Amino acid sequence: MFHMEETVISFKNFGFQYYSQAEPTLHDINLDIHKGEKILIAGPSGSGKSTLGNCLNGLIPCAYRGTITGSLTVDGIDTRNASLFDLSQKIGTVLQDSDGQFIGLSVAEDIAFALENDCVPQDEMKVKVQKIANIVDIEHRLENNPHDLSGGQKQRVSLAGVMVDDVDILLFDEPLANLDPRTGEVAIELIDEICSSGKTVIIIEHRIEDVLHCPIDRMILMSDGRIIADDTPDRVLARNILTTYGIREPLYLTACRYAGIDVTEAMKPASLKTLDIALCREPLHKWFVEHVQPEKQQVQEPLLEIEDICFSYDGKKQVLNHVSAVVHKGEMVSIVGKNGAGKSTLAHIVTGFLKPDSGSIRLNGEDLSKYTISERAAYVGIVLQNPNQMISKTMIFDEIALGLRIRGVAEEEIDRRVTDVMKICGLSEFKNWPISALSYGQKKRVTIASILILNPDVLILDEPTAGQDFRHYSEIMEFLRRLNNDGQTILLITHDMHLMLEYTDRAIVLSDSVKLADQKDYEVLCDAELCKNANLKETSLFQLAQKAEISDPLGFVRCFIRYDKEHRNHEN
Amino acid sequence: MKTKLFSYNQLDTFIHRLSGLTKLICFILLTSSVMLTYDIRIILFIMVLSGVMMKISKIRFSQIRLMLVYVLIFLITNFFLTYLFAPMYGVQIYGTRHDLFTIFGKYVVTQEQLFYELTKFSKYLSVIPLGMIFVFTTNPSEFASSLNRIGVSYRVGTALSLTLRYFPDVSQDYHTISLAQQARGLEMSAKAKLLDRIKNVAAILVPLIFTTMDRIELISNAMDLRGFGKGKKRTWYAMRPMKKVDYLSMAACLVVLLVTLYVRFYVNHSFYFNPFI
Numbered sequence: 001m002f003h004m005e006e007t008v009i010s011f012k013n014f015g016f017q018y019y020s021q022a023e024p025t026l027h028d029i030n031l032d033i034h035k036g037e038k039i040l041i042a043g044p045s046g047s048g049k050s051t052l053g054n055c056l057n058g059l060i061p062c063a064y065r066g067t068i069t070g071s072l073t074v075d076g077i078d079t080r081n082a083s084l085f086d087l088s089q090k091i092g093t094v095l096q097d098s099d100g101q102f103i104g105l106s107v108a109e110d111i112a113f114a115l116e117n118d119c120v121p122q123d124e125m126k127v128k129v130q131k132i133a134n135i136v137d138i139e140h141r142l143e144n145n146p147h148d149l150s151g152g153q154k155q156r157v158s159l160a161g162v163m164v165d166d167v168d169i170l171l172f173d174e175p176l177a178n179l180d181p182r183t184g185e186v187a188i189e190l191i192d193e194i195c196s197s198g199k200t201v202i203i204i205e206h207r208i209e210d211v212l213h214c215p216i217d218r219m220i221l222m223s224d225g226r227i228i229a230d231d232t233p234d235r236v237l238a239r240n241i242l243t244t245y246g247i248r249e250p251l252y253l254t255a256c257r258y259a260g261i262d263v264t265e266a267m268k269p270a271s272l273k274t275l276d277i278a279l280c281r282e283p284l285h286k287w288f289v290e291h292v293q294p295e296k297q298q299v300q301e302p303l304l305e306i307e308d309i310c311f312s313y314d315g316k317k318q319v320l321n322h323v324s325a326v327v328h329k330g331e332m333v334s335i336v337g338k339n340g341a342g343k344s345t346l347a348h349i350v351t352g353f354l355k356p357d358s359g360s361i362r363l364n365g366e367d368l369s370k371y372t373i374s375e376r377a378a379y380v381g382i383v384l385q386n387p388n389q390m391i392s393k394t395m396i397f398d399e400i401a402l403g404l405r406i407r408g409v410a411e412e413e414i415d416r417r418v419t420d421v422m423k424i425c426g427l428s429e430f431k432n433w434p435i436s437a438l439s440y441g442q443k444k445r446v447t448i449a450s451i452l453i454l455n456p457d458v459l460i461l462d463e464p465t466a467g468q469d470f471r472h473y474s475e476i477m478e479f480l481r482r483l484n485n486d487g488q489t490i491l492l493i494t495h496d497m498h499l500m501l502e503y504t505d506r507a508i509v510l511s512d513s514v515k516l517a518d519q520k521d522y523e524v525l526c527d528a529e530l531c532k533n534a535n536l537k538e539t540s541l542f543q544l545a546q547k548a549e550i551s552d553p554l555g556f557v558r559c560f561i562r563y564d565k566e567h568r569n570h571e572n
Numbered sequence: 573m574k575t576k577l578f579s580y581n582q583l584d585t586f587i588h589r590l591s592g593l594t595k596l597i598c599f600i601l602l603t604s605s606v607m608l609t610y611d612i613r614i615i616l617f618i619m620v621l622s623g624v625m626m627k628i629s630k631i632r633f634s635q636i637r638l639m640l641v642y643v644l645i646f647l648i649t650n651f652f653l654t655y656l657f658a659p660m661y662g663v664q665i666y667g668t669r670h671d672l673f674t675i676f677g678k679y680v681v682t683q684e685q686l687f688y689e690l691t692k693f694s695k696y697l698s699v700i701p702l703g704m705i706f707v708f709t710t711n712p713s714e715f716a717s718s719l720n721r722i723g724v725s726y727r728v729g730t731a732l733s734l735t736l737r738y739f740p741d742v743s744q745d746y747h748t749i750s751l752a753q754q755a756r757g758l759e760m761s762a763k764a765k766l767l768d769r770i771k772n773v774a775a776i777l778v779p780l781i782f783t784t785m786d787r788i789e790l791i792s793n794a795m796d797l798r799g800f801g802k803g804k805k806r807t808w809y810a811m812r813p814m815k816k817v818d819y820l821s822m823a824a825c826l827v828v829l830l831v832t833l834y835v836r837f838y839v840n841h842s843f844y845f846n847p848f849i
Contacts, residue, residue, distance in 0.1 A: 057797055085802045093797045101794035103714050105580070105737060105810070117799035119807050129809070145582075161798065353751040373754040382755060388786060389749050392778040402775075406757035450756065460581035478590060 008169060008200055009033040009056065009064075013070035016055060021066075024226045025051045027068070027545070033330035035168070038192075039200045040233070043222030044246035044469040045440075052222070053173050053204050055079065058087035075168070085572045088114070092162025096174040096467075099147065101158060106132070107149070108142040111160045117181065119166075128164060136160045136190070145405065151183040151339040167202040174208050177467050180338045180495050181537035189215045195507060203497040206469045208242065209250035212270055233270035238263050246471035248498065252544040256280055256559055258567070260289035268566065272540050277547050284548045284556075291298045292559050300328035304380075304458050305487055309359035311342075311450075315475055319345045321513040327458065332480070334521065337510035338535030343493045347460050352493075363457060379404070385463040388441040390450070394434050396427065400450045417453055425449040425557070427480065441472040445479065459483070460491045465499060474568075477503050497537055501561060502524050509534045522557045580736070585818075587629035592710045593718030594818040599706050600823035605832040606699050611845035612691045614832050616640045617699035621828075629709045638705055643700055651689055655679075662688035669849040686846060691845075702776050712736040717808035726806050734791070743785055747777045819845075 011031040017024035026048045027431045031041055043049040054060040055072055062084040072079045075090045079286075092330075096099045098152055101173045104110030108129050115125045133139040141149060146157050155175065162170065172191060178183040184207075191216035195201040205211050212233060219236045221229040221307035223245045229236045240263065242249040254273050258261055261283050268274035290512040304327040311320040320343045327333050335343045348354045350361055352373045361368045371379070385389055393399040397418055404414045422428050427444045430438070435446060444464065451459065463482065467472040473496075481503060484490050494500055500507055507521040511534040524530060525539040541560055579769075582588075587595070606618055654661070662684030664671045670683040716729035758772045795801075836843065 035709055059793060063793060063796060084796050085799050088797055088799050094789065095794055095797075097790060100790040103734070103791065103795060103798075105711060109713055109809045113795075113800075114798040116806050116809055117802050119803060122807060122809065122811060125807065125809055165798070198642060348751075351751075351755060353755075374757045374759060377755045382752065384748065386783065387785075388782045389745070389779050390752055391782070392753070392775040403756040406759075422669060433637055454756070465633070496661075516609075 004137050006035040008035050008075050010073045011070070012072075014055070014072050015069035016060060016066055018050060018064060018066040020497040024069075024225060024315055025066075026055070029227060031220065031227060031230065033200065035200055035201065036195075038195045038216045039203065039217045040208070040219045041202060041222065042206055042208055042211075042219060042242075042247055043398060044471050046224075046243075048225040049206075049222045050173060053093070053171055053202070053226075053272070055085075056169075056202070057091050057093040057171055058082065058084040081555060085162055088167075089138065089165060090167060091169045091171055092167035093171045093173065094158045094175060095161055096177050099154065099178075102146040102154075102212045105140060105145060106142065107157050110146050110157055111164055113161060114165045132160045132164045134385065135163070141150040150420055151179050152186045153247045155183070155187045159190065159194070159265070163194070165265050167199075169202065170194060172201070172203045172205070174205055174467070175203065176210055177203055178495075180535045181210075181497050182532075182535035183339065183536060185208055185213055187543055204434040206247055208247060212250065213302045215271065232265075234265045234268055238265040238267075241278055243470075246469055248470040248473075250540060251498070252540040254564070255284070255541055255544055262393055272543055272547065275544075275547075280544075281548045284429065284544070285550060288550055288559060292555060293562070295558065300331070303331075303364060304350070304491075305360075305362040305365075306346070306350065307360050307362065309361075311345060311349060311354065312355045312357060318513045323510070323513075323515050324359075324360075325449055325508050325515065325518060327489060327491060330484070330487055331506065332484045332492070332504045333506045333508060334492045334494050334504040335508045335510065336494060336497075336524070336534065336536060337516070337528070338512075341534070342511040342513050343510055344462060347462060347491070349492055350458075350460065351380050351382045353382075364482070365552060377454050377456065379456060380458045380460065381451035381454055382460045383444075383447050383451050383462065383464065385466055387440070387447045390447045391435055391443065396422075396430050396433050396434070396435055396438070399435060399446055402450060403454045411497075421449045421453045424452070424483070430508075435547055438524055439472075441468060441475055444476060448479075458489045458491060460493070462493045464492060465494075465496060466550040473499070477560075478568075479510070497525060497539060501539060501557075502564065509536070520558075520563060526554050526557055580711055581631070581635070582711070583630055583709075584710070585629050585711045587625060589703060589812075589817075590709075590821060591718055591814055591818050592715030593722060594814070594821055595706055596709055596715070596718065597822050597826040599702055601822070601829045602702055603699050605829045606695055608689075608829075609697075609832050609836055609845075610691050610843050611832075611835055611840060612694060613845065614828075614835060615691065615694045615698055618828070619701075620703040621819055622661040622794075625705055629705055631704065631708050633710065633727045639704065643696070647693055647696055651693060654689055654692070654833065655685065655734075659683065659685060665844055666846050666848045670848070673759055674747075687847070707736075711810055713808065714812055717811040720806075720808070727801065730800075738787070741787070742780070745783050746776065746780055749783070750776050753779075 002263060009032070011029040014026065014029040015024050016026040029052065041049050050087055051060065053249050054064060056074065058079060059065065068080055074087060077086060079087065095337055102110050111129045111132055112125050115128060130139065133142055134171065136159055138153060138156045138160060141153060146154060149157065161347050175187050175191065179187060188211060191201060191203065216233060217232045219231065220227055221236060228245060229239065229241065237249065237253060253269055254262055261280050263269050267276045267279055267480050295548070306323065306325045309320050309323045310318065312318050324436065335346065337343055345354065349356050352371065368376055368379060391399055393402060400421060403415050404417065422431060425448060427445060427449060435443065438446065468476065477499060480490060482544060492504060504521055506519065507524045508515060509517040509524055509530065516534050517530055523538065526542040528538050531538050539557060540556045542553050545556035602618055604613060609615065661677050663682055664690060666684045672681045672683060674680045695736060712733035716733035718734070719729040720726045753775050758775055759768070
C-alpha cells in the first residue's frame with residue numbers, strides 16, 4: 001500500500017552531531033515520507049531513532065544544539081530555518097512519558113494548552129476542546145485531573161493535546177513504554193484510527209510485535225545512526241535481521257525459525273493474523289514432538305510469606321484486599337497486573353515502606369513487622385525503577401559501599417565486599433569511575449549492586465527493564481538469571497509479558513486490589529479470560545500453536561520457553 | 573496522605589468561585605490589617621472571619637491537621653520563650669502593672685503580659701488560616717491568568733503555577749527516595765545525631781535534584797513542542813472573568829483594612845489597644 005503522492009517529509013543526505021558528542025549521531029539519512037503513510041521507526045537504544053524524531057519535531061536544533069549536514073524538509077520548510085513553533089504547527093509529538101508531559105490541571109486545560117499559546121479566545125477554545133475530546137473519546141473526563149486517569153485515558157489526553165493544533169503529521173515517541181499490555185494494544189488501535197482519518201503517522205518504538213498489532217505501511221530499521229532497512233514489514237521480517245541489530249522479533253516468528261521454517265515475504269509474517277499457517281503447520285508439529293519433555297516438579301521451601309494483607313492509603317479505597325502469597329527459596333517470581341492494581345504497593349509493604357492495615361509479612365517464619373526499614377534491608381532489598389532516584393554519590397565505588405559505610409563496617413572489609421559485588425555485577429573495570437560516565441543499563445546495575453551488597457534474602461526489582469531495548473533488556477535479565485542461579489531469590493514487578501514468560505517461574509497476578517491468580521506464568525499468558533481481567537495479553541506463541549492446531553498448545557509454549565532458554569544460554 | 577499537602581482542592585464553593593486575583597488581594601489586605609494592629613478586637617474579628625471562610629470553602633480538618641500541629645507547636649514555644657526573655661514587656665507597653673502571681677524572682681505573671689502574648693498568639697492564628705484558604709481554593713492556572721492580567725509576565729505566572737502543581741509530585745519523590753535510602757541504612761529518625769541527620773538529608777537531596785531535573789527537562793520540552801513562548805501574549809482556558817462578587821469581596825476587605833487604620837490612628841492613637849486605662 002504505497003502512497004506515491006505528496007512527500008511531506010524528506011531527509012536528504014542528512015546528518016547530525018550533538019555539540020556535546022565527539023561523533024555524529026546520525027549519518028547519511030535519506031528518507032521520504034508520504035502523506036497519509038504510517039511508518040514504524042525501530043532500532044536499539046543509541047541507534048539514533050529518538051534523535052531522528054527530535055530532528056523532525058524541531059527540538060533539534062532548537063533545544064538540543066548541534067551541527068546539521070544535508071537537509072530535512074517538513075511540508076516544504078527546511079527545518080534549519082524553521083522555529084520550533086513553525087514545526088509544531090506541522091508535526092504534533094506525543095512524548096514517551098505521558099505522566100510527565102501534562103501541563104494543565106484538568107483534562108480540558110491540558111488539551112487547550114497549544115490553543116492558549118496561540119492566543120485563541122476563551123469561548124472559541126472551549127468549543128475546539130470539546131470537539132477534539134469527542135474525537136478521542138475523552139469528553140466525559142474533561143474536568144478530571146489528568147493524573148487521576150487510567151493509562152489508556154492518559155494516552156487519549158496526550159493525543160488530543162497535539163491534535164488540537166490541527167497538525168497533519170503525528171509523531172509518537174515510544175508510545176508503549178509504561179503501559180500495561182492491554183492498554184498498549186488499545187493505544188495502538190487508537191493510533192490506527194487516527195491514521196485512517198488521513199493523518200501521517202510516525203511511530204518510534206522497539207516493541208515491534210506490539211506495534212504490528214495493527215498494520216503499518218513501512219518499517220524503518222536503524223542502527224548506529226544509519227538506516228539499515230526501509231521496506232514493508234513483511235519484507236523486513238523475512239530478512240531475519242532484527243535480532244542481529246538487538247531488536248526482538250515477534251515471538252511467533254522465533255518459534256517458526258526454531259522449527260526450521262524459512263520465513264519469506266510471501267508468508268506475510270508481519271502479523272499472526274495474516275501469517276500463512278499452511279507452510280508452518282507440519283514443521284511446528286514435528287519440532288514439538290521432537291522437543292517436548294515432561295514437566296519437572298520441584299520440592300520447594302517457603303522463604304517469604306505474605307499473609308492476608310489489606311491496605312488502603314486513605315481509609316476508603318482498598319488498594320490491597322486480603323492478598324496472600326508465598327515466595328520459595330531460590331525462586332524468581334513476577335508480580336503482574338494492570339496499572340494501579342497495587343503491585344508497587346505490595347512491594348512497599350514487603351520492604352516496610354508502608355504499614356499494612358492488617359496481615360503479616362514473614363521471612364523464614366520470622367515476623368518482619370518488628371524491624372525498622374533499615375533493619376529490614378538485611379532481609380528484603382528493593383531496587384527502584386528509576387536509578388536516578390537511588391544514586392547519591394559521584395563515584396561508583398562509594399555508591400555501592402554506602403550501605404556498609406553507614407553500618408560502620410571496617411574499610412578493609414568494605415573494599416573486599418564491594419570488589420566482590422562489582423565482579424558479580426560486571427562492573428569490575430569501572431571500579432574508579434564516576435557514575436556520570438555510565439549508561440542507563442550500567443547505572444541500573446550499580447543500583448542493583450548497592451542493594452545486593454547488603455545480602456538481602458529477597459531482592460525486589462520494580463520494572464527492571466522499563467524503556468530498555470532488547471540488548472540491554474537481555475543484559476540485565478541474564479544478569480538477574482545468573483544471580484538467581486546462584487541462589488538469590490528474586491521478585492520482579494513488571495508489565496513486560498516477554499520478561500515474565502522467559503525469565504520467571506511463576507506469576508502473581510493482581511487486579512483491582514485482589515490476587516487473581518498465582519500460577520506458572522505460561523499458564524497465565526495462555527488464559528484469555530485471566531489476561532482480559534488483568535489487562536495482560538495472551539502470548540502469540542499460544543495463538544500460533546492454536547492456529548497450527550497443535551493438540552497441547554500450553555505444552556508447546558512451555559517447550560518453546562525451555563528450548564529458548566537453553567538455546568540462548570548456548571549462544572552466550 | 574502526605575502528597576495531598578499544599579494541593580489545590582477542586583470544589584465548587586463561594587470561595588472557590590472567586591477569581592485568584594480577588595483572593596490574592598483579599599489575602600494581602602487582611603494580612604496587612606493584622607500586621608498593622610495589636611488591637612485584639614480587630615484580630616479576633618479577622619480570626620472569626622477566616623474561620624467562617626474556612627467553613628464555607630469546605631476545607632476538611634484532616635487536610636490541615638499536620639500543618640496546624642506544626643503551627644501550634646511553634647506558637648506555644650514562642651509564647652513561653654517570649655515570657656522567658658521579656659516577662660515585663662506587657663507592663664512596658666501598657667504602662668500599668670496588675671500582678672497575678674509570682675513564679676520566682678523577676679518572673680511575675682502580670683495581666684498586661686498575658687494580654688500582650690494572647691494578642692500576639694491570635695495574630696498568628698488569624699493569618700495562617702487565610703494562607704491555607706488561599707492555597708487550597710485557588711486553581712494554580714487560574715491564578716497565573718490573574719497575575720498575567722495585572723501585568724505580570726505570563727512566563728512568570730506559568731512558572732509559579734507549575735511550581736504549585738508539581739509540589740505534590742516532588743514531595744512524593746522525596747518520600748520515595750527517602751524510604752529507599754533508609755532501606756540502605758540511612759537513619760532519619762530522632763535516633764541519629766543532628767549532624768548525621770543533616771548529612772543524611774544530602775543523600776536524599778542529590779537524587780531528588782536529579783529526578784526533578786529530569787522532570788523539568790521533560791515538561792519544558794513538552795511545553796516547547798506545544799508552542800509555549802510563541803508570542804508576547806497568550807490566552808487562558810482557566811481564566812475567570814471578574815464578577816460583581818469579586819469587586820464586592822475586595823471592597824469588603826479594603827473596608828476592614830481602613831477600619832483597622834482608623835482605629836489605630838483615631839481611636840487607640842497607638843499600635844496597641846489598651847484596656848488597662
